């Protein structure tokens with residue numbers, strides 16, 4: 001405590017320098033927090049997305065990526081086989097669907113993901129929490145039910161016409177709120193219509209609800225074993241798969257922010273080193289009076305830690321603010337809060353700032369504590 | 381009475397040799413003396429080894445050869461931190477200038493040795509206040525060193541040197557930067573501290589000042605060449 005008071009006194013004596021150093025650490029920490037918040041945001045978005053999606057298993061043609069848009073490559077035989085063995089497989093309910101993507105796929109505003117649902121199936125069967133905003137829930141016959149997100153993005157209102165191909169058009173008959181999930185940017189249409197557009201009578205995907213008392217993984221394994229040429233993908237698999245990708249992203253993002261962190265650390269080291277050189281006489285007097293080396297060492301190290309921690313704390317706050325601004329934009333654009341400052345990210349960032357201060361302070365602290373008393377006193 | 385029995389401040393054959401480029405300089409050659417209680421002035425021309433002697437007596441530096449005891453501790457055989465510990469409890473210092481810690485107030489400067497000793501704040505401040513009053517500066521306790529005159533700074537330094545009631549007080553040209561009036565006041569204060577068993581070692585150029593000590597040691601070319609005054613040995 002006494003040491004802290006001494007350190008603060010010294011910072012107060014050189015306010016501008018202390019402030020600039022804190023600012024440097026602030027920028028470094030804030031950028032790290034912001035960078036890493038994307039990984040955390042993706043994780044959260046993914047988790048909430050997956051819980052909003054009703055069917056636990058999607059059956060697609062082998063070779064389809066976990067997050068890929070599946071081609072209509074499943075024939076009637078697959079559907080029939082699954083239906084015939086539903087009981088023994090542990091399937092409570094299943095239905096086919098056809099998926100078609102139009103547009104670039106990169107810009108959400110010009111990308112249209114059409115979801116063809118068979119008769120008797122509504123968007124609620126995909127996203128149980130979906131809520132009707134306007135019109136009707138069922139796209140049948142010959143209508144399109146648009147996710148709220150998509151509707152807002154492309155100014156789609158009831159009665160507007162959507163063009164699927166040169167021959168096929170459907171009017172918007174309903175707007176559905178799927179709670180900011182992915183389904184919120186889908187456009188649901190009758191499956192028959194999509195099949196006509198794609199000139200196929202096959203299915204892109206068969207969506208499966210697992211019967212109570214059965215394990216999702218086991219049901220998926222049984223489906224794969226029973227039907228050759230298909231893959232049964234579970235939501236947990238998808239999360240695991242995404243988690244791997246996010247982790248790699250985390251490492252890359254941390255690597256990038258490391259540059260800023262190292263610069264910030266050097267800034268602290270430089271500041272503290274300068275203040276050590278300026279205070280050699282002062283340390284000499286302290287040592288002459290009877291301060292041990294460890295006292296000087298701790299004094300200088302604490303100074304570095306304090307600067308780094310102050311910068312780190314304000315940096316986390318700034319990163320939080322930045323993340324909030326980013327989310328303001330991404331919820332508008334893609335309907336997902338892509339950035340999240342989680343408690344563990346805050347703790348991690350403060351730990352990094354602390355480590356930064358520690359490593360930046362060690363050398364100056366060592367130099368200061370090893371000054372010879374005679375030399376220090378000789379300096380005026 | 382001889383000061384020797386208790387080894388409060390005793391040097392035996394103390395030698396310091398510096399290297400300057402190719403040549404070796406014997407800054408102090410075989411200094412032997414047992415400081416008795418009272419004020420001992422150390423005089424000699426510039427470069428005669430006065431500061432070197434003081435550095436060794438105070439344990440700032442280690443001798444090349446010889447022994448030095450401070451408050452019974454063999455400084456020549458102790459490490460940096462052990463010598464610092466001996467200094468804290470047994471010695472006080474007043475240098476020519478730049479004595480005080482610039483970011484601390486007069487009171488905090490005086491309290492600093494008490495802080496190092498681990499004395500709680502309340503008691504620290506109480507004792508520091510009393511010490512400041514003793515040197516006539518209670519009204520300056522919240523002033524910072526750059527708000528004090530040179531003489532006041534030296535008096536604060538004396539108060540600080542007395543904080544832990546040391547056996548030995550070292551002063552290297554304490555009035556060197558002061559005008560005669562301020563210098564006189566500092567000197568009187570310093571001389572008045574030679575009470576009881578305490579030793580005051582006063583390094584000075586000024587023979588008039590030296591004459592007011594109980595005894596005078598004269599150094600020349602690193603050698604103790606003359607002892608004047610009441611040398612009890």
Ligand SMILES: Nc1ncnc2c1ncn2[C@@H]1O[C@H](COP(=O)(O)OP(=O)(O)OP(=O)(O)O)[C@@H](O)[C@H]1O
Nearest residue numbers: 398399400405407425426427428429430431432433
């Ligand atoms: N760190 C050092 N390295 C080399 N030589 C030194 C060092 N310190 C002192 N000397 C030399 O030792 C000799 C004695 O120096 P010292 O400072 O003890 O003299 P002094 O009597 O205090 O002089 P002054 O009255 O000018 O303060 C001088 O020749 C000086 O140049």
Ligand SMILES: [Mg+2]
Nearest residue numbers: 430431432552
């Ligand atoms: Mg000198």
